[in-house]
Amino acid sequence: MSSMVQPDGAAGGLPERVAAVRRELAEHGPPRSPDGAPDHATVSLPERDCDQVRDLLADEQACTVVEIGLAYGGSALAIGEALLGAGTRAPRHVVIDPFQYTVYDGVGWELLRSAGLDGVAELVTEPSQRFLARLADVGFAADAAFVDGSHHFHNVFVDLHFLGGIVRPGGVVLLDDVWWPSVGAAAAYFETNLGWRPMPGALDGGTTDPASGRPRTRAYRLPAPPPTPDFKEFRPFC
Numbered sequence: 001m002s003s004m005v006q007p008d009g010a011a012g013g014l015p016e017r018v019a020a021v022r023r024e025l026a027e028h029g030p031p032r033s034p035d036g037a038p039d040h041a042t043v044s045l046p047e048r049d050c051d052q053v054r055d056l057l058a059d060e061q062a063c064t065v066v067e068i069g070l071a072y073g074g075s076a077l078a079i080g081e082a083l084l085g086a087g088t089r090a091p092r093h094v095v096i097d098p099f100q101y102t103v104y105d106g107v108g109w110e111l112l113r114s115a116g117l118d119g120v121a122e123l124v125t126e127p128s129q130r131f132l133a134r135l136a137d138v139g140f141a142a143d144a145a146f147v148d149g150s151h152h153f154h155n156v157f158v159d160l161h162f163l164g165g166i167v168r169p170g171g172v173v174l175l176d177d178v179w180w181p182s183v184g185a186a187a188a189y190f191e192t193n194l195g196w197r198p199m200p201g202a203l204d205g206g207t208t209d210p211a212s213g214r215p216r217t218r219a220y221r222l223p224a225p226p227p228t229p230d231f232k233e234f235r236p237f238c
């Protein structure tokens, strides 16, 4: 994991401090908006969806979470809040975003640091599709993942493929923007062919598409034990 920015602080940030940084971000936006970077309101998971993600991960008592897509740090702060609340002595949050410095000028990572989460979180600045392969290779295990990186079908598919080996059987994968056909189609394969089970009601109260009523974020429970599908039983998923 050579490109990880190693944590340089103690894992002692209080959930209240994280909550305060989250509130400030939600109410007033990021401390600066880098030239050419996507707008905070457009790119970030809305606050109430962040709350849903936090509460679900807290209920799951997740101790190790892989997150794809940092941007201004909105969802990462919510995940950090859940991890601190889990009461574990070694919470771990691997955050992957190749554009954190080139596009976002490091704003998201700065907010995680100012919340005291740099003892818990590690930032990886390379594409998730490459890094997750190495993470899987070294046998890294996570309780949960939150996926909100590249929204291209092929990239989401590759992310989910590797997360299927990284997130432990029975663990949880949360996927944002499933209302986009590219993201929803990738998820549909894992649901239809690999036994990933949507968790009904898990993210109730989150944002929905006003036209279709479909939720923007979906939670999946991974099968335990993982299936070993026969290619001859492939089920078309779109």
Ligand SMILES: C[S@@+](CC[C@H](N)C(=O)[O-])C[C@H]1O[C@@H](n2cnc3c(N)ncnc32)[C@H](O)[C@@H]1O
Pocket: 043, 044, 045, 046, 068, 069, 070, 071, 072, 073, 074, 075, 076, 096, 097, 098, 099, 100, 103, 126, 127, 128, 129, 148, 149, 150, 151, 155
């Ligand atoms: C929608 S934003 C994430 C918003 C974030 N979850 C939040 O709530 O604040 C998508 C992020 O994915 C990142 N991204 C794009 N391509 C990526 C890739 N191949 N691997 C990892 N992250 C990627 C972008 O730099 C951007 O920060």
